[in-house]
Amino acid sequence: MEALQALQQRVSSPKLCEPAPSVEQRQAIFQAALRAADHANLRPWRFIVVEGDARGILGELFLRVSLAKTPELDEAQRAKILAKPFRAPMILVAVAPFTEHPKVPELELQLSCAAAVQNILNAAFALNVGAYWRTGSMAFSEQVNEGLGLAAKDQIVGFIYMGTPAGRVKPVPSLNVDDFFQPLEV
Numbered sequence: 001m002e003a004l005q006a007l008q009q010r011v012s013s014p015k016l017c018e019p020a021p022s023v024e025q026r027q028a029i030f031q032a033a034l035r036a037a038d039h040a041n042l043r044p045w046r047f048i049v050v051e052g053d054a055r056g057i058l059g060e061l062f063l064r065v066s067l068a069k070t071p072e073l074d075e076a077q078r079a080k081i082l083a084k085p086f087r088a089p090m091i092l093v094a095v096a097p098f099t100e101h102p103k104v105p106e107l108e109l110q111l112s113c114a115a116a117v118q119n120i121l122n123a124a125f126a127l128n129v130g131a132y133w134r135t136g137s138m139a140f141s142e143q144v145n146e147g148l149g150l151a152a153k154d155q156i157v158g159f160i161y162m163g164t165p166a167g168r169v170k171p172v173p174s175l176n177v178d179d180f181f182q183p184l185e186v
């Protein structure tokens, strides 16, 4: 797909099925992530690739953290949490590692990582790979960070679910450029 067309037409794929992106597709998509804008070349992007049986480990971590907060979860609620990572054949945990820098505030590390995630979504769409960016409470939990071997101040920017789009592609919402871009009044 032509680059500009992919940027203008991209939509998320909430329903995903096998197969996961191929080795070639991953290379192309991951390379796109590494071209995110990046203040001071800090490269604040780490991606933990979770697929196959490793999705069960992520589900168990989600359940442990959920139970620590809400011990009275019933069987159905527990099963739902365990099943979350199985909504896609592959998940990227996108992390902005924390680092001190005199000119780059913490927010900019997260913004750069978010830009890398958007590059992933765009590149995936251009290759007909489905992707969906999720956060939720698990992205903002010190216990999840610990379980994934991250430092407490590292920030999970998203769980990027990836696979083959299942069902029809959503229509692109029609938005008016003038509603979002206005000249500065002088």
Ligand SMILES: Cc1cc2nc3c(=O)[nH]c(=O)nc-3n(C[C@H](O)[C@H](O)[C@H](O)COP(=O)(O)O)c2cc1C
Pocket (backbone or CB within 6 Å): 010, 011, 012, 013, 132, 133, 134, 135, 136, 157, 158, 170
């Ligand atoms: C930082 C961020 C976090 C998000 N977290 C969730 C989420 O937890 N659950 C969800 O259903 N959608 C979430 N979304 C929205 C979807 O990824 C998606 O963008 C939205 O459904 C709109 O679809 P579109 O990308 O096709 O326009 C998040 C988006 C962003 C940017």
